[in-house]
Amino acid sequence: MDHYAARRLKDRVFTILGGLCVVLAVIPLGSILLGVIAKGLPAMSWAFLTTDSLPSTTSPGGIGPAIQGTLMLVGLTSLIGIPIGIMSGIFLAEYGTNRYASVLRLLNDVLTEFPSIVAGITIYLTFVLIFGYSTIAGALALCFILIPIVSRTTEESVKLVPNSLREASLALGIRKWRGTVSVVLRAARSGLITGSLLAVARVAGETAPLIFTAFGNSYFATGLNGPVGSLTMYIFSDWKQPYQGYQLQAWGAALVLILMVLLINIAVRLATRGRGARR
């Protein structure tokens, strides 16, 4: 084999190795999806999805309260966190050329990798010890995770808005902030929605910060002030029970959770196809 052929062979081999890495990464995804579907489907029933029946030795009861709690937590977190995240992103994109902004940007990036359990402990010490476990406490802890993600995606999509749009709005004689709100944000809208949805999906899958703040609840919550369940906490408390019924229902809850989270993700990625949107 001559030298050139050897080099070409090497090129081929490394291309194939790269492809193998992709396959290796996708196998667990396939196995997780198949596993959750195969083990979760047998648990499905209307009663399972809607009831809060008392836990017994063979069954932990339906996941109605867990679904309700997840929706409440995610809703409240979005209500508090998304406006903060978007304003923060606007600040970094529109006024973010000074040193303070670059510190904020770094902190923001660092917070996207914040150990989520620390968020739970922090809210436990500053909020739960005074006011008790509640949906509000859970949402505050989840905000630690949501705000940096929304802020970063907002900054990125606001920066993509061409300057000519800003200049055009200023030329009409309106204030810069009016232009930012009604022209720039409007142009960046799809990016903001994408980022917020991905953050919501991420937050819906969190467990650790909720254990210390929302605490969990087997019954339907009647307000924002009491402990509340979530699908993730339901799975986390039931998987280790020795009873088959509990394990089966943990898989059922996992199926509902993964459908929620993956559907949001897939929808967002289809909607932004080709724009190279990053998590």
Next chain:
Amino acid sequence: MRSLPSGDTAFKVGAALLASSVVLIVFLAGYVLVSGSTLVLSKFGTYFFTGIEWNSAEGHEIYGALPYLLGTLATSGIAIVVGVPISLGIAIFLSEMSPRRLRIPVSNLVELLAAVPSVIYGLWGFFVFRYFLADYIETPLSAYLGWLPGLGGSPVGVDVLSAGLILSIMIIPTVSSVSREVISAVPNSIREGAYSIGATRWEVTRHWVLNYARSGLFGAVILGLGRAVGETIAVSMVIGNAVGPLALPTSLLKQSQTMSSYIVNIFFDATPGTYEFSAILGVGLFLLVLALVINVLARLMVTRLLKVKGGAVE
């Protein structure tokens, strides 16, 4: 000055205040953990960092957090050793070698791994992956190499190795997407120069592209480490949750414990104000400091390289 104070200033200040919430969050977390753990740190001093006993029985109280620190380092280490080569392979394949139309669908598929909630990784790890690991990897490993230090123990699939491998799957999306970003920031002129002297795609990648992107790739790896260090739920479900000296990660096939899994497991055993509670917060403080240092380091390395790209494009 004929109207109300300009809305512009108010808007800018308002946005700046909301943006500062990140400072508040970091400060708040740091403050409560530092102030909460002074009790245990002042009583046990360096033993807290070097000791391996953990006993909350009154009169016998002693708190050493070393096993959990080592457990965190061991599992994150495995995650890096296994996850990084795969992630780099994916990044290189997608940015330099694969057909163009494969790129977006495949990278989306890989990033869906990041969307899977960690409690589901734990569930899958305990009920599915564990048996595969025990039967096909750990049993032969312990049968043939069990005499080696670090490979003793029983092949049940709930141990340091399984936690490390689950973490390696969980960091792949982060490491591969940041690496891809860093690689795509390498100026094309470098590739063109290399191709023009007749190098193959692999040679161009290996000798020029990776060389240029080196510090950014290192940043991506550190970022993966930061993620692995902070992960809680999935790890706590597959690591076996040993306590005290038993938790020392002396073997891949041994039950252990990480800082975050330990906190989740014992948090509700302790009453606020006690030494035990303070010790738990001390472990949390370790975790926070470790994660912050790792992430700041990683971000600085990655963003520096991406800025070069901005300059080159303009």
